[in-house]
Amino acid sequence: MKVAIVHDWLPFMGGAENVIINMHEVFPDAPIYTSMCNKMNLCKTLQDADIRTTHLQKTTKKQLNHRKLFPFMPTAMESINLNGYDVVISSSTSVGKSVITGPDTLHICYCNTPMRYAWEQRHNYIGPLVGKGSFKNKMISYFMTFMRVWDYASSARVDVFVGNSVNVARRIHKHYRRDAYVIHCPVRMSMFHISPEDGDYYLCVSRLQEYKGIELAVKACTRENLPLYVIGTGPMRDKLEAMAGPTVKFLGYVQNDELIDYYAKCKALIFPGVEDFGITPLEAQACGRPVIALGKGGILETIIENETGVFFNEATPEALIDAIHRFEKLKFDKEKLRAHAMEFDESVFRDRLKRFVEEQYAIFKSRQLEGITVYK
Structure with a gap:
């Protein structure tokens, strides 16, 4: 053949x-x-x-x-x-x-x-x-x-x-x-690993473009004074930095080793956009970290609600804040998160x-x- x-x-x-x-x-x-x-x-x-x-x-x-x-x-x-x-x-x-x-x-x-x-x-x-x-x-x-x-x-x-x-x-x-x-x-799961260390920050990994919805995460974390690290570059960066409070940090482009470390120690990945599939949520789960996501698009195929993440159904800061509050009352098993991600290896x-x-x-x-x- x-x-x-x-x-x-x-x-x-x-x-x-x-x-x-x-x-x-x-x-x-x-x-x-x-x-x-x-x-x-x-x-x-x-x-x-x-x-x-x-x-x-x-x-x-x-x-x-x-x-x-x-x-x-x-x-x-x-x-x-x-x-x-x-x-x-x-x-x-x-x-x-x-x-x-x-x-x-x-x-x-x-x-x-x-x-x-x-x-x-x-x-x-x-x-x-x-x-x-x-x-x-x-x-x-x-x-x-x-x-x-x-x-x-x-x-x-x-x-x-x-x-x-x-x-x-x-x-x-x-x-x-x-x-x-x-x-x-x-998804190349062999790149990612679980960390015994637990950070206190939420994480976004994305190109900074309008349709990615990062604005929702920035507004929600600014209102609630929650630490948020934003990794990625794009035309929306200046606008996002202007609306961000002191708890939101923009890290720009980072090398793979650094990115994996941020994944492995975050409280959760915030995924506020609509994607055809969405690889970053699986990378976070491969590091044993859950995902807080807008419940639309391909993400519905890679997240199990209340087991590997939490959904919010409206693209508003208020809906995301509610999801964060629900998330903080739950406990997640790192090994189960990684095992779920390995199904997409x-x-x-x-x-x-x-x-x-x-x-x-x-x-x-x-x-x-x-x-x-x-x-x-």
Whole structure:
């Protein structure tokens, strides 16, 4: 079985890139096709991999901005020659699933999310990026109308969809009218550990963007004079610092070892946004720490209420404060928290992915002539 892996782009490391690492470990001989790549920003595993880029990769000597290349991505991905492969696995949040394959090739799309900025979350992305009411905003809106048509049309090129969560599978069905399997996103649990030390602070780990909801945590902890550490950078930092009280500290970017230490000693991770899946809550649980989360989106699949965390149902500081008060009356078992997180370990993902691809390829081969009638 000859396999190829496809990804939207590889500008830097992130959650989607961790998925690619795991796919590469399952199928080490499979080349990785992508629109563009900043190899100097990738981990050694991907630097050593067979990565093949499109005509958009005009240089390897300077950083390429994938956002500026986005209008050219559809034609770039469609230009990739995937003839001769038995199975193509696309890992897609955007254009990866649009590659063209022949009738002898099974195309499985592992969808981290349908294109967020083209569908229901477009207002969260476009407005803050270019400003409300601007000419640029209107032009991008027209472009996104085209992208939605193209995105829906390109979804028909996929033979089998897999969502990284039930939440994403529901969005696949909504936007593409396709059923999807679910294989939960892999998390590298071996990086994290339980600490015997207990800190007195709450923790947020996130990009500081408006839709992440960090404002809720800052306001709630400021009102209650609760210590909160905020790890991450982004365009909202100045605004968040302006509204924060003296108990809220912004730590910016921290190295992995430091991050793990903050996870392992916090009272709880506060997760106030809505995510397709949400990796940081599982990282906190892998360190034996519970999560206080807005009860919407992918988090509903990774938190057990009152066992590994506490939910609040409205995106308001008052609802979060109430959840914190409820949380402080509960006790959590660190070992049970870590055991729950291990159910999402990357080793589980790799085993499920390998079995799934083999099963789906066997089904695909057995159905090659379905729907075809030779008329005599």
